[in-house]
Amino acid sequence: MADPLITRAQIEACAKVFEEKYSHFIHQTPLMKLPGKALGIACAEVWLKLEHMQTGGSFKARGMLNRLLSNPIPDSGVIVASGGNAGIATAAAARALGVRCEVFVPGVSSLAKRERLAALGAKVVVVGEAYSDALAACLKRQQQTGALLTHAYDQVEVLTGAGTLAREIELQGGLPGSVLVSVGGGGLIGGVASWFEQRSRVVALEPELAPTLFNARFAGEPVDVAVSGIAADSLGARRIGALAWAATQAYVRDSLLLDDISIKQAQQWLWRELKLEIEPAAALPLAALQSGRYLPPANETVCLIICGANLDPASLG
Structure with missing residues (x-):
C-alpha cells in the first residue's frame, strides 16, 4: 500500500493544539522580509x-512535540536516533512533559549538540559514525525498553508538526512564489510540501555529498546513499523517508544539489551580514540563490527556511 500523504487538515489541527495549549513551547518564529537586492539576488523579495529561533534551536521541535502528544508515553519514556537536532527537540519536549528521554547519536554529531542534549537531561549514547548506525542501535534498545520511538523524519506526526511551519509562513506573509527547503531524511520538506501542495513552488536542496532525494529520483525509488560533508550531522540520513518520498513525488518538482563551498559561503554571509548564527544545513536555501543553482523570476518572492542553529560558534570563523 502506498504511503499516506499528510493533509492540510491534519496540519491545521496540530497547529491549533500548539496555539491553544503549547504556545510556551512552540513559538511563532519571525519572518524577515528583505528586498532581493539586499542579498544580491535579482528577485522582488x-x-x-x-x-x-524555535525551541531547541530548530524546526524539529514541532514534529517531536506532536509525536509525544499523539501517543501514550510509557514509564521508560521516549527514545530517538538523531544527528543532533531531532534528539535535542525530543529531549526538550520530553523535559517539558516530564518524561525520560534517551538519544542515540552517531560519531559525526557535533560536540555542541551532545552537550545541549546532556543539558536537557537526556541520556546520550554515541554509536558508530553515521546516522544509520545510531538508528540501528536505537531500534534494538527500543525493543528492550518499550520506550516510545520518535523517528527523526519518517512518522506521520513528525511531518504534520513540520507542516505547521509552512502554515505559519502563509499566515505571516501570504503565499510566496517559491519556498527553498533543505533536505536530509525529508521530514521538513515532507511537511512543508504537504501544506503548500502546489500553491507555491517548493524546491528541494541537498548537499552533493548527501543526495538522498536526488538519488532516489534518479533511481525511481528511495535508495541508500553515502553521506559526508559539511552538513552531514544534520542532513546525514542515508535514505529519504517513505513519507517524504510520497509527499515530494506529489508536490515537489525541483531537486537541486549544492557543493560544500557554496554552503559554507552562505553560512558565513548570514553571520557576517545579518548576524544569523546558523548551522550549515540552514544555509542551503541562501546558497542555492547565491550560487545561481536556483534562479527565481524577477518578480518572485522567495522564502528561505532557516531551519537550525545548533552549531559550534567557532566553526563560523
Whole structure:
C-alpha cells in the first residue's frame, strides 16, 4: 500500500493544539522580509523564516512535540536516533512533559549538540559514525525498553508538526512564489510540501555529498546513499523517508544539489551580514540563490527556511 500523504487538515489541527495549549513551547518564529537586492539576488523579495529561533534551536521541535502528544508515553519514556537536532527537540519536549528521554547519536554529531542534549537531561549514547548506525542501535534498545520511538523524519506526526511551519509562513506573509527547503531524511520538506501542495513552488536542496532525494529520483525509488560533508550531522540520513518520498513525488518538482563551498559561503554571509548564527544545513536555501543553482523570476518572492542553529560558534570563523 502506498504511503499516506499528510493533509492540510491534519496540519491545521496540530497547529491549533500548539496555539491553544503549547504556545510556551512552540513559538511563532519571525519572518524577515528583505528586498532581493539586499542579498544580491535579482528577485522582488526574499523572506527568511527564522526557524533556528524555535525551541531547541530548530524546526524539529514541532514534529517531536506532536509525536509525544499523539501517543501514550510509557514509564521508560521516549527514545530517538538523531544527528543532533531531532534528539535535542525530543529531549526538550520530553523535559517539558516530564518524561525520560534517551538519544542515540552517531560519531559525526557535533560536540555542541551532545552537550545541549546532556543539558536537557537526556541520556546520550554515541554509536558508530553515521546516522544509520545510531538508528540501528536505537531500534534494538527500543525493543528492550518499550520506550516510545520518535523517528527523526519518517512518522506521520513528525511531518504534520513540520507542516505547521509552512502554515505559519502563509499566515505571516501570504503565499510566496517559491519556498527553498533543505533536505536530509525529508521530514521538513515532507511537511512543508504537504501544506503548500502546489500553491507555491517548493524546491528541494541537498548537499552533493548527501543526495538522498536526488538519488532516489534518479533511481525511481528511495535508495541508500553515502553521506559526508559539511552538513552531514544534520542532513546525514542515508535514505529519504517513505513519507517524504510520497509527499515530494506529489508536490515537489525541483531537486537541486549544492557543493560544500557554496554552503559554507552562505553560512558565513548570514553571520557576517545579518548576524544569523546558523548551522550549515540552514544555509542551503541562501546558497542555492547565491550560487545561481536556483534562479527565481524577477518578480518572485522567495522564502528561505532557516531551519537550525545548533552549531559550534567557532566553526563560523
